[in-house]
Amino acid sequence: MIMTTQDRPPDRDELLAxxxxxxxxxxxxxxxxxxxxxxxxxxxxxxxxLRKLEVLARRVAPPEPADLVWAALDRDALxxxxxxxxLLLCGAGVAVVAxxxxxxxxxxxxxPLALRIGVVAVVLGAAILYGTLLRARLRTIPHDPYTEVRx
Amino acid sequence: MIVVTTEGVAGHEVLETIGLVRGCSVRSSALHAEVVxxxxxxxxxxxxxxxxxxxxxxxxxxxxxxxEARARGADAVVAxxxxxxxxxxxxxxxxxxxxxxxxxxR
Numbered sequence: 247m248i249m250t251t252q253d254r255p256p257d258r259d260e261l262l263a264x265x266x267x268x269x270x271x272x273x274x275x276x277x278x279x280x281x282x283x284x285x286x287x288x289x290x291x292x293x294x295x296l297r298k299l300e301v302l303a304r305r306v307a308p309p310e311p312a313d314l315v316w317a318a319l320d321r322d323a324l325x326x327x328x329x330x331x332x333l334l335l336c337g338a339g340v341a342v343v344a345x346x347x348x349x350x351x352x353x354x355x356x357x358p359l360a361l362r363i364g365v366v367a368v369v370l371g372a373a374i375l376y377g378t379l380l381r382a383r384l385r386t387i388p389h390d391p392y393t394e395v396r397x
Numbered sequence: 398m399i400v401v402t403t404e405g406v407a408g409h410e411v412l413e414t415i416g417l418v419r420g421c422s423v424r425s426s427a428l429h430a431e432v433v434x435x436x437x438x439x440x441x442x443x444x445x446x447x448x449x450x451x452x453x454x455x456x457x458x459x460x461x462x463x464x465e466a467r468a469r470g471a472d473a474v475v476a477x478x479x480x481x482x483x484x485x486x487x488x489x490x491x492x493x494x495x496x497x498x499x500x501x502x503r
Contacts, residue, residue, distance in 0.1 A: 269398060269467070301456060312443065316445060329433065332432075333429050333432060333433075336432060383427075392424070392453040392454075392456055392457045393453070395449065395452045395453045395456050396449060396452065
């Protein structure tokens with residue numbers, strides 16, 4: 247990976263990837279590189295990493311005083327613990343409430359069967375949908391250079 | 398690729414007008430970021446999660462516009478503008494557009 251520390255000079259593919267990201271290849275070189283990209287996963291990873299770096303470098307600017315305070319807060323154990331605990335409790339609470347609703351509906355024999363099945367289907371469907379979308383997002387994050395943009 | 402909001406580029410003449418190029422992007426923040434952002438709305442100040450989200454969308458829309466201009470053989474995109482739309486609540490949406498041109502030094 248180019249973004250990791252390395253002592254050796256970049257190889258030809260890494261130099262080509264840098265030139266590609268910096269828009270320095272001419273038409274024929276660009277086309278040739280793009281056709282290789284379509285079949286070479288390692289090259290795609292290289293370009294993705296370089297694009298992240300390029301997007302980040304474009305945004306280099308002197309930090310504002312508030313940015314420094316936010317950066318310090320990000321390192322502050324109490325702040326991080328507060329955010330993590332709050333989010334964890336909220337998430338766990340939603341899950342427990344959803345499971346509780348399912349349990350209540352399943353036991354409520356006074357409710358019509360169709361309604362009970364419908365409520366359980368909605369809760370399960372929402373959980374499956376969210377899980378599937380989250381999985382898809384986690385797989386695309388490594389190729390998304392814009393997650394590095396700060397402002 | 399030169400990208401400017403003006404009608405022309407200093408020191409260059411427009412050799413050929415290629416046409417309209419545009420890029421758009423719609424992005425939303427992750428659920429945990431959204432929860433934190435909603436909390437920030439209550440206490441005031443800059444909502445960093447939304448600032449970052451808007452910046453991500455802006456960069457992606459601009460990059461897509463530039464990609465289209467490059468694919469059409471342009472040297473520059475002039476008269477660039479950005480507009481927002483509203484497809485869904487909780488998402489940031491930006492359309493960047495401009496005129497792709499070929500330039501020659503004056």
